[in-house]
Amino acid sequence: KNNKTKYLPSILIVIFIVFISTNLVSKDINEFYDPARDSLSYLSLAESIDQHNKFERLEYLGQGTETIRTPLYPLLLSLFLNNLKTIILIQSLLHVCSSLILLHMVKKITSQFVSVFVFFLFLFNPVLVSISQLLITESFSIFLLSTSTYVLLEKNNKFLFCLICGILPLVRPAFIVVAFGFLIFIKVFNNDLSLKKFIVLSLLLILPSLGWTIRNYLQTDMFIFSSLSSMNLLEETASGI
Numbered sequence: 001k002n003n004k005t006k007y008l009p010s011i012l013i014v015i016f017i018v019f020i021s022t023n024l025v026s027k028d029i030n031e032f033y034d035p036a037r038d039s040l041s042y043l044s045l046a047e048s049i050d051q052h053n054k055f056e057r058l059e060y061l062g063q064g065t066e067t068i069r070t071p072l073y074p075l076l077l078s079l080f081l082n083n084l085k086t087i088i089l090i091q092s093l094l095h096v097c098s099s100l101i102l103l104h105m106v107k108k109i110t111s112q113f114v115s116v117f118v119f120f121l122f123l124f125n126p127v128l129v130s131i132s133q134l135l136i137t138e139s140f141s142i143f144l145l146s147t148s149t150y151v152l153l154e155k156n157n158k159f160l161f162c163l164i165c166g167i168l169p170l171v172r173p174a175f176i177v178v179a180f181g182f183l184i185f186i187k188v189f190n191n192d193l194s195l196k197k198f199i200v201l202s203l204l205l206i207l208p209s210l211g212w213t214i215r216n217y218l219q220t221d222m223f224i225f226s227s228l229s230s231m232n233l234l235e236e237t238a239s240g241i
């Protein structure tokens with residue numbers, strides 16, 4: 001069975017990339033916009049960054065401050081405004097990377113056959129494939145979560161783990177809850193962790209969000225990380241979560 005399944009992941013990846021490439025060529029960029037119109041808000045911020053060097057939606061430029069979205073995804077979009085399909089391609093490749101990380105970790109605890117089967121289910125999951133084909137943050141979030149899990153479980157690198165988890169809220173605001181959850185987890189379940197290391201790990205988790213909170217305070221006089229409620233995390237309205 002191991003010999004028969006050895007090359008299956010590579011074959012499945014080729015099939016996936018051919019499918020994605022065909023989809024990219026055949027569709028207009030407007031077809032990659034999220035039906036819930038989240039894509040339009042990200043694009044508006046990206047254009048504002050590119051044209052005015054401001055993190056304000058173009059339609060409200062000079063009238064207020066953006067406190068719903070966090071900066072990393074619009075900043076990335078601003079680099080590829082002339083060819084947004086590049087972002088879709090990157091997201092698809094990140095989905096492949098997330099699938100490979102899952103394959104590697106599952107292989108550690110089960111057979112080659114089972115790990116490839118799980119890899120197949122993840123790679124061709126209709127929800128995950130569809131969100132990788134939209135201008136939204138889910139694919140990046142899933143990749144960062146997968147990578148952070150890998151560096152913690154496989155490399156035992158708590159510092160890189162916390163650094164990645166600290167960045168996550170700047171991609172999706174709802175992850176602010178997860179970041180503080182990890183902080184509590186590290187404190188409770190690492191009895192041998194020195195105070196110095198705990199402080200460093202805490203700073204890695206908190207500083208990115210704290211920096212953005214300070215930015216919002218300077219702009220609005222309110223201590224707020226994002227005016228988007230974290231209920232979307234609790235209610236699972238975001239597929240990437």
